[in-house]
Each structure stands twice: as structure tokens, then as C-alpha cells.
Amino acid sequence: MINDRVTTSYQYSRYNSQIQTALERLNNLQQQITSGHKFENMRDDPLAANTVVSVNSLKSRFTQYNANLSVAKEYLGTTDQAMSDMTDLLNSANTIALQGANATSDASVRQGMVDQVTQLQNRLLTIANTQGAGDKYMFAGQNTTVKPYAAADGKLTFAGDDNAVQVEVRPGERMAVNLPNGSQVFTDTYNRLESLRKNLSSGDATALQGSISDIKLSLDKVVSLRGDAGAAMQTVKRLSDDNARRIDDLTKQASDAQDVDMADALTQYQSAQIGYQASLQVIASGNKYSLLDFLR
Amino acid sequence: MDVTGHNLANVNTPGYSRQTIDFQSMGDFSFWDHGVNNLGQGVTTGQIQRIRDNYLEQSQNRNASDLARANTTSDGLARIDDIYGEPGSSGLSTSLDKFFNAWSGLSSDPSSAAARTAVKSAAQTLTDGVRSRYSDLDQLASEATSQAHNTIDQVNSLAQQIAKINSKIVESGNQGSPNDLLDQRDKAINDLSKLVDVRTAKLSNGAVNVSAGGFSLVNETVTHDLPNTFDPATSSITDGTSSFNIRGGSLAGQFETIQAARTQQGQLDKLADALRDQVNSLHATGKNANGDTGVLFFNDGSTAKGAIDFNLSDAVKADTRNIMTGTSGKASDAGLAKNLADLRNANVDSLGKQSITDFYKGNLTALAGDANYQKGLASTYNNISTQIQGQIASVSGVSVDEEMVNMTKLQRSYQANAKMLTVFDEVLQQTIDMVRP
Numbered sequence: 001m002i003n004d005r006v007t008t009s010y011q012y013s014r015y016n017s018q019i020q021t022a023l024e025r026l027n028n029l030q031q032q033i034t035s036g037h038k039f040e041n042m043r044d045d046p047l048a049a050n051t052v053v054s055v056n057s058l059k060s061r062f063t064q065y066n067a068n069l070s071v072a073k074e075y076l077g078t079t080d081q082a083m084s085d086m087t088d089l090l091n092s093a094n095t096i097a098l099q100g101a102n103a104t105s106d107a108s109v110r111q112g113m114v115d116q117v118t119q120l121q122n123r124l125l126t127i128a129n130t131q132g133a134g135d136k137y138m139f140a141g142q143n144t145t146v147k148p149y150a151a152a153d154g155k156l157t158f159a160g161d162d163n164a165v166q167v168e169v170r171p172g173e174r175m176a177v178n179l180p181n182g183s184q185v186f187t188d189t190y191n192r193l194e195s196l197r198k199n200l201s202s203g204d205a206t207a208l209q210g211s212i213s214d215i216k217l218s219l220d221k222v223v224s225l226r227g228d229a230g231a232a233m234q235t236v237k238r239l240s241d242d243n244a245r246r247i248d249d250l251t252k253q254a255s256d257a258q259d260v261d262m263a264d265a266l267t268q269y270q271s272a273q274i275g276y277q278a279s280l281q282v283i284a285s286g287n288k289y290s291l292l293d294f295l296r
Numbered sequence: 297m298d299v300t301g302h303n304l305a306n307v308n309t310p311g312y313s314r315q316t317i318d319f320q321s322m323g324d325f326s327f328w329d330h331g332v333n334n335l336g337q338g339v340t341t342g343q344i345q346r347i348r349d350n351y352l353e354q355s356q357n358r359n360a361s362d363l364a365r366a367n368t369t370s371d372g373l374a375r376i377d378d379i380y381g382e383p384g385s386s387g388l389s390t391s392l393d394k395f396f397n398a399w400s401g402l403s404s405d406p407s408s409a410a411a412r413t414a415v416k417s418a419a420q421t422l423t424d425g426v427r428s429r430y431s432d433l434d435q436l437a438s439e440a441t442s443q444a445h446n447t448i449d450q451v452n453s454l455a456q457q458i459a460k461i462n463s464k465i466v467e468s469g470n471q472g473s474p475n476d477l478l479d480q481r482d483k484a485i486n487d488l489s490k491l492v493d494v495r496t497a498k499l500s501n502g503a504v505n506v507s508a509g510g511f512s513l514v515n516e517t518v519t520h521d522l523p524n525t526f527d528p529a530t531s532s533i534t535d536g537t538s539s540f541n542i543r544g545g546s547l548a549g550q551f552e553t554i555q556a557a558r559t560q561q562g563q564l565d566k567l568a569d570a571l572r573d574q575v576n577s578l579h580a581t582g583k584n585a586n587g588d589t590g591v592l593f594f595n596d597g598s599t600a601k602g603a604i605d606f607n608l609s610d611a612v613k614a615d616t617r618n619i620m621t622g623t624s625g626k627a628s629d630a631g632l633a634k635n636l637a638d639l640r641n642a643n644v645d646s647l648g649k650q651s652i653t654d655f656y657k658g659n660l661t662a663l664a665g666d667a668n669y670q671k672g673l674a675s676t677y678n679n680i681s682t683q684i685q686g687q688i689a690s691v692s693g694v695s696v697d698e699e700m701v702n703m704t705k706l707q708r709s710y711q712a713n714a715k716m717l718t719v720f721d722e723v724l725q726q727t728i729d730m731v732r733p
Contacts, residue, residue, distance in 0.1 A: 005690050006690070013686055042663070043374055049382065057653065134409060134410075
């Protein structure tokens with residue numbers, strides 16, 4: 001500013017505003033360094049703060065999706081285990097059927113085989129009524145609080161439904177995680193074991209051959225379902241990794257928007273400090289003399 | 297020398313204008329009545345002048361009004377921004393996210409008691425957050441209201457002060473130079489400018505008429521009290537028959553603060569109503585394991601309105617099993633929970649066809665933008681104020697050095713006069729000696 005007169009009060013008001021400016025800059029940088037944030041409030045930088053809010057919001061969603069995926073893992077893990085147990089069970093049934101087809105003469109031997117098959121049926125019932133976290137029945141469709149399978153008169157009844165249990169895994173994306181049409185594989189297999197039991201009891205060799213191929217069908221189905229569960233598990237794993245990566249990316253984005261670049265801030269702080277000292281120095285030395293000092 | 301001393305004594309007095317003295321030579325003195333040998337009589341002091349730039353003064357007053365308004369508004373908006381407390385883990389944005397996330401969690405694991413409790417506690421945090429912010433805004437608005445009343449009182453007392461000075465100046469007949477009175481009045485008008493936007497008119501008798509927003513505060517020696525009834529929405533004051541717009545000073549800033557707080561309360565009302573309506577209407581279609589239907593999630597929108605009593609329904613408060621996940625009553629029917637989780641992206645008509653989260657974020661960003669703008673404005677006005685003050689200090693301020701120079705000059709002239717007397721005395725002495733016999 002060009003002034004004709006430099007008056008004492010003008011000088012002091014200029015000094016005051018200069019010191020204030022230098023001090024404000026220093027204080028601002030000090031605050032940034034101690035908090036690690038470029039800004040604390042929305043008003044300091046509405047655009048960047050808006051980014052931070054949006055990014056944090058998205059981040060919390062992905063964190064939730066990862067939590068949801070743990071439910072998917074529970075279902076798929078249980079399915080995998082159940083199908084593995086079913087494979088063992090059907091292999092045992094197959095062995096018994098083959099033995100039965102070859103040695104049908106001895107009634108007491110056949111009775112032992114019948115008892116074994118009955119035990120296999122009981123095991124199947126236990127597998128079908130598997131419960132997960134919170135005592136929910138895993139193969140009951142959506143009717144997870146009611147025990148879904150019961151055996152009566154050589155038949156398996158189903159009290160659940162065929163609805164899918166879905167988990168939100170990504171924004172707007174849901175994934176069915178329970179065994180699709182779960183009841184079918186259990187009821188079919190149970191019925192086949194029942195006919196195997198009858199055929200062993202009667203010693204009908206031709207019918208036993210039929211049972212052997214039936215069991216093969218069930219085994220194929222179980223293996224394919226296990227494969228499906230495995231593939232779904234892979235998807236879950238991939239989604240979980242994707243989400244974790246997204247969370248990392250979003251964390252970085254939020255940090256870019258809000259966090260202070262320390263090296264830069266410290267350099268600026270040092271220069272601000274020098275600026276402040278300089279302005280104090282100038283005031284101290286520039287104001288040392290007045291005409292008063294030279295008048296005797 | 298007296299004027300110089302006065303200047304030096306007031307070097308730090310705010311509003312003081314440096315004074316100068318006009319020296320005039322006295323008229324001629326004629327010795328012999330013949331018009332010859334006229335002699336100068338010396339010097340006399342004329343008017344003591346107040347050095348002041350009227351244009352600068354008016355700019356200063358206008359800017360003081362603008363600065364005070366921007367500062368007050370900026371502070372008010374900053375406080376509202378603080379009430380929202382974003383971005384932060386305790387902000388409403390996080391609460392909204394957690395609420396919808398909890399529904400997403402429940403929709404993925406509908407039979408889980410923990411997921412149900414998570415929905416309830418997230419909803420409780422959300423409703424508490426909305427309610428407490430609403431009451432914080434209420435508090436802010438009523439504080440600003442009482443500040444506005446205080447400001448009006450201050451305006452009135454300054455107006456009385458100006459009227460008093462007016463009457464002293466008029467009494468003195470505007471004779472001589474009531475410089476210090478003028479300074480006091482200028483200071484009072486400047487102080488008044490910080491409170492309201494002021495218009496002044498100088499009268500020939502030396503008095504100044506002052507009005508604020510078209511309302512006559514000071515008419516020569518008479519004052520009119522600024523009415524205490526105002527409408528922050530229109531930033532106006534009314535005396536019952538007509539209203540006067542207040543556009544500057546901290547009073548305008550207080551009005552803007554009140555208005556901003558009320559607007560934000562309205563936004564929270566909209567948010568709460570949208571949440572209540574949207575969630576309740578879906579939730580009421582649900583059926584739980586006990587076969588209950590028609591259960592509301594938030595409290596009933598037909599009796600509870602807005603943010604002030606936004607809360608969970610008694611049913612949900614009492615038992616998390618009243619949180620519906622589906623319409624079939626089956627434990628793992630999550631269709632409804634899924635739809636409720638999807639509400640986060642659903643456009644709501646009452647929110648201008650925006651989703652609930654977008655509405656909240658948009659409002660927040662607009663508010664922050666406003667606060668940021670006002671802060672910038674305040675800083676600009678502050679810079680201008682520094683400039684004007686600098687200019688005023690340059691024109692009207694006392695320079696110690698300058699006064700010292702003046703003092704030395706006057707001292708020398710005094711010495712010269714004294715010397716003149718001595719020489720004259722000597723000459724006279726010599727003359728007397730000469731004629732002595």
C-alpha cells in the first residue's frame with residue numbers, strides 16, 4: 001500500500017496484522033501436524049470432507065459385506081461337510097449293497113446288513129438336521145427354527161421349505177448360500193436306502209442291482225452338490241478378498257483426502273516459523289529509533 | 297505546542313483524529329493613523345482542524361457492518377457444523393451407515409439374535425443422534441435469539457449516546473471545533489456499524505441523523521428505540537406496522553444464525569420423517585415367529601412428527617423379536633430385511649427424490665459450503681478492514697516523529713521570538729544609552 005504518511009498508529013496496526021498472519025499460519029500448521037489431519041471439520045474443506053464422508057460410508061458397507069460373507073462361509077462349510085459325510089455314507093451303502101448282491105443266501109448275514117443300512121439312515125437323518133450358529137437348521141430352507149426332517153414309516157418327511165437363504169455380498173448383489181432344493185437329496189437318498197433295506201431283507205438279487213445303481217445316482221448328486229458348494233466357497237473367498245482390497249483402497253482414499261503429508265507439513269512449518277521470527281525481528285529492529293532518540 | 301501535546305497524548309486513543317492548528321498573521325497595525333509605516337502585529341492561532349477523510353470513514357463503517365455480519369454468521373454456521381460433527385465416527389452419516397449395514401447383516405443372517413440386537417442398537421444410536429442434534433440446534437437458535445435481543449439493547453444505548461453528543465454539539469452552536477466530541481461520535485457510529493447497517497446524514501447544525509435498515513434511530517437529539525420484535529427468516533425487524541430489513545452488523549449475523557439453525561432443524565425433521573415413513577411402512581408388512589403383524593419399527597408417524605421425538609416403537613424397544621425380517625413368519629425369511637437394507641439407495645419423494653443418505657450428505661455439504669463461504673467472506677472483509685484502518689491511520693493517525701518535528705519547529709520559532717525580544721531589548725538599551733547625557 002502506498003501511503004503518503006507513515007504514522008505511529010499506522011505502523012503498529014500493520015505490525016499487528018503482520019504478526020497475526022504469521023502466527024495464524026504457524027498455528028494452522030502446528031494443528032495439522034499434531035492432529036495428522038489437513039482439516040477437522042466439513043467447513044474447512046467441504047469438497048474433501050465430502051469425499052471422506054462418502055468413502056468412509058462405502059468402507060463401512062464393505063466391512064459389513066465381509067461380515068455377511070462369514071454367514072455364507074458357515075452355510076457353505078456346513079454343506080461341504082454334510083456332503084462329504086453323505087459321500088462316506090453312500091460309499092458304505094454301496095459296499096453293503098454289493099455284498100448283499102453276492103451273498104444273499106444267508107438270512108442272518110442279510111439281517112446284519114439290514115441293521116447296518118438302518119444305522120446309515122439314522123446317520124443321514126442326523127446330517128440332514130445339522131444345526132449351525134444360533135441353533136438354526138442349515139438344510140431347512142428359510143424355516144430354520146423348526147426341525148426339518150423326521151422319519152416315519154420308512155419315509156422322510158420335510159417340514160422346511162425350498163427357499164434360498166441369501167446373503168448380501170456386494171452393493172446390490174446377493175448370493176444364495178444354502179443347499180438349493182436341499183430336501184431333495186436327503187429324501188431321495190433316504191428312500192433309496194429304504195428300498196435297499198427292503199431288498200436286502202427279501203434277498204431279491206435283481207432288485208439289489210437296481211438299488212446299487214440308485215445309490216450310484218445319489219452319490220453322483222452328492223458329489224456334484226459338494227462341487228457346487230466348493231465353487232461357491234471359492235466365490236466367497238474371492239469376494240472376501242475383493243472386499244478387503246476395496247476397504248484398503250478406500251482407507252487410502254480417505255487418507256489421501258484428509259491426512260497431512262508429514263514431510264511437506266514439517267517443511268512448511270519450519271518456513272512459517274522462520275517467517276514469524278523474521279517478522280518479529282523486523283518489528284523489533286525497525287521500531288528501535290524515533291526522532292525522540294536524537295533530540296537532546 | 298498545546299495541540300502537539302494533545303496529539304501525542306492521544307497517539308494510542310482509538311478513533312482519535314490528529315489535529316492541526318492554522319496559524320494566521322494578525323492584521324496590520326498602523327502607527328500614525330496616516331496609513332504609512334504599517335507594521336505586522338505577529339501571529340494568532342486560527343481553527344484547530346481535525347484531520348479526517350470522510351470517504352474512508354464511511355467505507356470503514358460499511359465494512360465494519362459487513363465484517364461483523366460475516367463473522368457472526370460464520371461463527372454460527374461453524375457451530376452448526378460442529379453440531380453435526382462430520383467427518384467423524386460419531387456423526388449421523390456413520391449412524392445411518394450402521395443402521396442400514398445392520399439390516400444388511402440381519403438380512404444375511406435373519407435367525408441370529410445378535411444381528412437383531414445390532415439392528416436395534418444401530419437404530420437407537422441413529423434416533424438418539426438425530427434427537428440430540430435437533431435439541432443442540434434448538435439451543436443454538438435460542439442463544440442467538442437472546443444475543444440478538446442484547447444487540448438491539450446495545451444499538452439503543454449507542455443511539456442515545458450519539459443523540460447526547462449531537463445535543464452537545466448543537467448546544468455549542470457548532471462553533472469553534474468540538475473535535476473531541478466529533479471523534480467520540482464517529483467512534484460511537486463505528487461501534488454502531490458493527491451491530492447494524494447504519495446510514496448517517498450530517499445536518500448543518502452539526503448533528504448527525506442515524507438510521508438502521510431504514511429505521512430512524514437518531515433524529516438530531518431524539519432517539520427511537522429499535523423494536524425488539526424480529527423475523528429471522530426475512531432478517532427484518534418490525535414495529536407492528538412496518539418492517540425494516542437488517543442487512544449488516546452482528547444483528548444480521550445473529551438473524552442468519554437463527555435462520556440457519558431453524559433450517560437445519562427442518563432438514564432433520566425431513567430426515568426423521570422419511571426414515572420413519574419408509575421403514576415403518578415396510579416393517580408393518582412383516583410377520584415374526586410369534587405371528588405378530590403390523591408392528592412398527594420407529595414410533596408411529598401419525599402421532600410423532602419430525603426429529604424432536606424420533607424414536608423406536610415401544611414394541612421394538614421391548615423385544616428384538618418384534619424386528620421383522622420377512623413376511624412369512626419363517627425364521628430365515630429375510631426378504632423384508634433385505635428390502636429395508638435396500639432403503640439406503642431408495643429415492644424418497646419427500647427428500648426431493650433423493651435417497652436418505654444422499655439427502656443427508658447433500659445437506660451437510662451445502663451447509664459446510666455455506667460456512668466455508670462465510671468464513672472466506674469474513675476474512676476478505678477483515679483484510680479490507682485492515683487496509684482501511686491503515687489508510688485512516690495514515691491520514692488521521694498521530695505520527696510521533698511528525699509531532700516531534702512540529703514541536704522542534706515550534707520550539708525554534710519560540711526561541712527565535714525570544715531572541716527577537718532580546719535583540720530588541722538590546723537595541724532599546726543602546727538607544728537609551730545613546731541619549732543618556
